[in-house]
Amino acid sequence: MAKECSSTTCDKTSCEGCSHKEPKSLQETMNVYSNIKHVIGVVSGKGGVGKSFVTGSLANRMAAKGYKVGIMDADITGPSIPKMYGVTGAAEADDNGIYPMETKNGIKIMSINLLLPTEDTPVIWRGPILANMVKQFWTDVVWGDLDYLFVDMPPGTGDVPLTVFQSLPIEGVVVVTSPQDLVKMIVKKAFNMAEMMKVPVLGIVENYSFVKCPDCGKEIKIFGESNIDAIAQELNAPVLGKMPIDMDYASKADSGAFHEIENVYIEAADAVMPK
16 A cells, blocks of 8 residues: 655655655657657547648648658558558568658658558557557657657547557647537547646647638638637637648548648648747
8 A cells, every 4th residue: 555645754765655656657768769859749539620631731831841750640540641642561670660651752651551461451459459559659660860740649538649648758739620519529628638638739720611612712611600719719729720621632632642732721830830
């Protein structure tokens, strides 16, 4: 049984085994052949809001500015990053670790799809195994020198997002959402999890905000009026962009040409990236 300490006599020696002792850090050790300056998580309270699209867009923007960038595809059961960038094949490995593959615009990526026999092989694993795989993406992957590693996290607040928050030195997160009635609850779930993990929210990106008529240019808000500004103000987090449904962007992502996309709708995100 853990002993209790006296608040008047507590010191390093007397606190050995004390229940008030600071909990041990759960952060994993970075691969010795990696040097990563900033780790940014991209999160959402639910699936299907375009989280991977935002992850890739942020990575493209920073790579275009001359930074060395990587993407960790931590959505183990629903990986999409390699397909978006047209990256196929098996990642190579040696005694130093596993080597990420590179996109045509020089972004290093690691995904479970680069370790499976085929890209449509299902990952039927329980939570602890999924979580351990994410840890290995940090401890066993030879990332080399990176200015930014963007972590595309699975939706929700389960095992894998929790593992990412606890095991990696996440410096901040970007929350992705859509303009539907559920948005307030969804954003708050993601925001509250980050707050509980003591990770700052850098800002919020709203996807599917509108579709622009190809004939007249009118913005049609098919999911209704957005209330993301009011929610962001309540949470004291900036809105980093409102992204439309863009068929050109969608076709490039589907055809593996995501490296060609310069997402102008999230320019505000540049200013909140840690330097």
